[in-house]
Amino acid sequence: MRRFDSTSVDFQSELTALLAFETSQDPQVDVRVAAILADVKARGDAAVIEYTNQFDGTSAQSMADLELSQAELKAAFERLPSDQAAALQAAAARVRSFHEKQKMTSWSYQDEDGTLLGQQVTALDRVGIYVPGGKATYPSSVLMNAIPAHVAGVQEIIMVVPTPRGERNDMVLGAAYVAGVSRAFTIGGAQAVGALAFGTQTIPQVDKITGPGNAYVAAAKRAVFGIVGIDMVAGPSEILVIADGNTPADWVAMDLFSQAEHDEIAQSILLCTDAAYLAEVEASIAKLLPSQPRKDIISASLANRGALILVKDLTEACEISNYIAPEHLELSVANPDALLPQIRHAGAIFMGQFTSESLGDYCAGPNHVLPTARSARFSSPLGVYDFQKRSSIIKVSEAGAQKLGKIASVLAHGEGLTAHANAAELRLKA
Amino acid sequence: MRRFDSTSVDFQSELTALLAFETSQDPQVDVRVAAILADVKARGDAAVIEYTNQFDGTSAQSMADLELSQAELKAAFERLPSDQAAALQAAAARVRSFHEKQKMTSWSYQDEDGTLLGQQVTALDRVGIYVPGGKATYPSSVLMNAIPAHVAGVQEIIMVVPTPRGERNDMVLGAAYVAGVSRAFTIGGAQAVGALAFGTQTIPQVDKITGPGNAYVAAAKRAVFGIVGIDMVAGPSEILVIADGNTPADWVAMDLFSQAEHDEIAQSILLCTDAAYLAEVEASIAKLLPSQPRKDIISASLANRGALILVKDLTEACEISNYIAPEHLELSVANPDALLPQIRHAGAIFMGQFTSESLGDYCAGPNHVLPTARSARFSSPLGVYDFQKRSSIIKVSEAGAQKLGKIASVLAHGEGLTAHANAAELRLKA
Structure with a gap:
């Protein structure tokens, strides 16, 4: 599994390469x-x-x-x-x-x-x-x-x-x-x-x-x-874990597995402020992997697209997370509430060490259909709002037609749309 | 301009043909x-x-x-x-x-x-x-x-x-x-x-x-x-007017023009319960058209894609409107509030005779970027909600992890995703 350090001069290009995924349509x-x-x-x-x-x-x-x-x-x-x-x-x-x-x-x-x-x-x-x-x-x-x-x-x-x-x-x-x-x-x-x-x-x-x-x-x-x-055209599944070293390393390792087991091109990334903890999680991965039925998929996914990244502090971790805009984001830290306001782009945010992503996948309540491949920058989890739509309602009073008609008339003439202007003007009182 | 009668045996096929528009991508x-x-x-x-x-x-x-x-x-x-x-x-x-x-x-x-x-x-x-x-x-x-x-x-x-x-x-x-x-x-x-x-x-x-x-x-x-x-890939603009014969015919004619003047493939349709009123609007069209600067476009649009349709009653008009799911819908009737609950699909609904579509296009307040080509069946006017997105938030308590962990474990094993199950199980107390 790759190890990166955010203070490296090549870090941004390494990160870009890590995320690169050609969704080339054949x-x-x-x-x-x-x-x-x-x-x-x-x-x-x-x-x-x-x-x-x-x-x-x-x-x-x-x-x-x-x-x-x-x-x-x-x-x-x-x-x-x-x-x-x-x-x-x-x-x-x-x-x-x-x-x-x-x-x-x-x-x-x-x-x-x-x-x-x-x-x-x-x-x-x-x-x-x-x-x-x-x-x-x-x-x-x-x-x-x-x-x-x-x-x-x-x-x-x-x-x-x-x-x-x-x-x-x-x-x-x-x-x-x-x-x-x-x-x-x-x-x-x-x-x-x-x-x-x-x-x-x-x-x-x-x-x-x-x-x-x-x-x-x-x-x-x-x-x-x-x-x-x-709905969205879904890409490979992803998890980003931000850890401060307080969550048992086995738990975090298993959370990374639970994304990696989906697919050899799934992506599991861990950001942590503590190099010793990253080593601990790596040891947990080595220990826990052999007993996983889907170990071949997990191992390929972690090798191909996984990463353990040492960051300066949790604020930097949130900035990197906002760039990645992950489908699943775990804030596996002692005080996740302090980080939440810094998170601008993520499909779902799993807060605190008891919130494994898998609880959200199945039964916590929120939807598990989430934006992938950085699309959390502009889209949302599947929801009731995807099965409802809105119609604008406008009921102009006679008084309103006088005021609005004059504005519409000027703008419509300015756009060269005379019928639009005339339709407004016909409603004006002589 | 074509005239249809909803009681004609061919009406549904005539309507389908009227709406047909090949958005064929070249x-x-x-x-x-x-x-x-x-x-x-x-x-x-x-x-x-x-x-x-x-x-x-x-x-x-x-x-x-x-x-x-x-x-x-x-x-x-x-x-x-x-x-x-x-x-x-x-x-x-x-x-x-x-x-x-x-x-x-x-x-x-x-x-x-x-x-x-x-x-x-x-x-x-x-x-x-x-x-x-x-x-x-x-x-x-x-x-x-x-x-x-x-x-x-x-x-x-x-x-x-x-x-x-x-x-x-x-x-x-x-x-x-x-x-x-x-x-x-x-x-x-x-x-x-x-x-x-x-x-x-x-x-x-x-x-x-x-x-x-x-x-x-x-x-x-x-x-x-x-x-x-x-946002949506926009098609030609459309207006559907439902009239009960109480709005001055010139007003309705001009409202039809204000859609038709956009484009030769724009669509203007009038539904009315009164054949005499349809004839009156047709006479208004003939009278008002020559003085319109964009008369060639209007005339082509009305001839190609416009229609005057006689309907049995206003309820049938609403049903036809729901099938068409128009971008712009004018309820140019004495009591538009009575019809509103019957309207299921429309981009924007202009209620009452003072609400010309052009007022909404420019300055009433609602957005004029609206779903076209029947897409009001599943989409909404452009809005603030198109520039915001949601991230789900899940913060499971230790007690919650016990209850949810058992459910997630059963479902994850049922899907053959062992790491998902294990991640939930690790959070269970011994």
């Missing part, structure tokens, strides 16, 4: 995705069935073979071991409770002329949730995507989840049951994104598509952006 | 834009200067030739006729006052175990605002983009505005002065978007780019989405 993927989307748009169900059979090794004859009934979701939940069923329900209840506090409401006010101004907040009608299938199955992602939509008041939540060779995951389907998914289809890839974006004979067009997927899914979401809304 | 534009972006990323200022001289017919030697000082913005404002200066200031004050009500604030709460949960709201550090130059110059757009960023607390607002053949527009520069733009560059096109997205030796990298532009600008914004945030 033009061949874009071309292939464009063809699939066009075909799904043109042929609907028939295209979806063909691609699903081709890519997922299934043998569906009709869309009915690719839809899961509510009874099937319920049955999957009921087949779960009781500890898993209880954990899903407990996590769902906490996630729901947190997200209810995000709900936006309409507002308005009257100005001095009696003109009413405000915004009316409404839910999206129908959303699609993409859930990856295959090697990585994440029931927690079902909760984190569906519950905010449900809390927002979305009437119809459509889940798509590919089931390669027909393999269904009871925890994923059970999570869909717990989260209140309306309809579920066992389809994936660009064909599923196309079906949700354009609608088919069987699958209704949605207004927004959220949820993670592979390169084809990401390219398809980018391509349909505008026809429907999308 | 692949050649994408290829050209990709090359410009790569060049700006690689060569920075030098590339920006070359493209600007090439496309805008200028002869800049250095970036200094392409930057406008605060003194130049102020001088432009001071050169304006007094009515224009006053109108800009009055509009800016109203827009600022409305947008201040949109500002989000941080929130948090403690659960029963003393665990703190919430979201910290912060402003983006630096944003770029694209302002079109050339044939259409819109100072009002400068206000509508820069003021929300300013209210959000963005520290640095960088405006780019191309000045073909060196032609500068005092109203645009004056609006930048009034709105509090920090720096301004006379560059445009994909090269300006690239400079803002990647940063150059002179232009700092921004966190988000907003503002309208031509096909090259739109393609460039789509391409850099993820590296920086972007």
Whole structure:
């Protein structure tokens, strides 16, 4: 694992190189995705069935073979071991409770002329949730995507989840049951994104598509952006830990692992003011790694993209963190409240030594869909607000039309838009 | 202008055809834009200067030739006729006052175990605002983009505005002065978007780019989405008027014009319960059109994409409106409050006969950057919230770690993520 020192003259360039990650879009993927989307748009169900059979090794004859009934979701939940069923329900209840506090409401006010101004907040009608299938199955992602939509008041939540060779995951389907998914289809890839974006004979067009997927899914979401809304195009997961040396080193080592185990290109970085503590964490890593089932992935991730960085003080640590704008930030320090005001950009901030990132991933309440790859500079965790939207409301009084009409007239003429000016002028009293 | 009747058997297909608009991205534009972006990323200022001289017919030697000082913005404002200066200031004050009500604030709460949960709201550090130059110059757009960023607390607002053949527009520069733009560059096109997205030796990298532009600008914004945030990719402007026949027909005709005059592919649609009133508006259109300076554009727009639609009742009008999800919706009826709860999707809602859309475009207060092409189904007017973002906050107490750790452990093992489970388990008391 690399070791850096913030006082090194090369530090900024080392840091830039460490963060560099080419999210290069493969033009061949874009071309292939464009063809699939066009075909799904043109042929609907028939295209979806063909691609699903081709890519997922299934043998569906009709869309009915690719839809899961509510009874099937319920049955999957009921087949779960009781500890898993209880954990899903407990996590769902906490996630729901947190997200209810995000709900936006309409507002308005009257100005001095009696003109009413405000915004009316409404839910999206129908959303699609993409859930990856295959090697990585994440029931927690079902909760984190569906519950905010449900809390927002979305009437119809459509889940798509590919089931390669027909393999269904009871925890994923059970999570869909717990989260209140309306309809579920066992389809994936660009064909599923196309079906949700354009609608088919069987699958209704949605207004927004959220949820993670592979390169084809990401390219398809980018391509349909505008026809429907999308959430962020997710990059590899990242954690940044700021430590003052008070947290047991094993805990911090395991927190770094829990990001690294996602993916060989995941990124785990530790910033600390104490060189001896960095050495201690490194020793913990060496000690704990061999017993990890995913040790090969963890080890590759830490070697490729991990770093232990010695910093001058905690203020410098916060500055470096703001540059990185990490998806997950742990303030594993004695007094995290003192650092919080210095943090400007982070997806989620885990404060104090008891707040392992994994608690937030599953059940603390906040969403685990977070901005990656420095995009916390400009974007937010997935939330209820992503499933609501605003309409401006303007109700100009007759008195207001006199005052506003004169201003609008001057500006519209200044822009050469005479009809705009005339429309305002017609409302002026003679 | 086409006439439709909602009781016609073909009505839904006629409506679909009316709304159909191929926002087909020209692949050649994408290829050209990709090359410009790569060049700006690689060569920075030098590339920006070359493209600007090439496309805008200028002869800049250095970036200094392409930057406008605060003194130049102020001088432009001071050169304006007094009515224009006053109108800009009055509009800016109203827009600022409305947008201040949109500002989000941080929130948090403690659960029963003393665990703190919430979201910290912060402003983006630096944003770029694209302002079109050339044939259409819109100072009002400068206000509508820069003021929300300013209210959000963005520290640095960088405006780019191309000045073909060196032609500068005092109203645009004056609006930048009034709105509090920090720096301004006379560059445009994909090269300006690239400079803002990647940063150059002179232009700092921004966190988000907003503002309208031509096909090259739109393609460039789509391409850099993820590296920086972007606002919507805007389509042609639209208005839908729902009328009950109580508004003077000339007023409604002029409101339809004020959308149609933007562009030959802009869309103006009137829904009314009264066939005689539709005929009256049509007569007003014929009467008022000849004196409009932009009559050729208006006439083409109304012929190509306009429609007068007879509906059964106002409830049906609202249903049709929800399907269209118009950018601008006028409820030009005696009792607009009765209809408001039935409106689910619209960018901005103009209520009552005194609320011409043009008042909202310039000075009522709400933003005129609105979702087009049915995207009001899932998106909102530009606002302060687009220049703020949230970080989740989680501070788990020792007691909370015991309860949450068990739930997280079960779910993490269920997903095969052992390090996640172990990180939670390490915080459990023996």
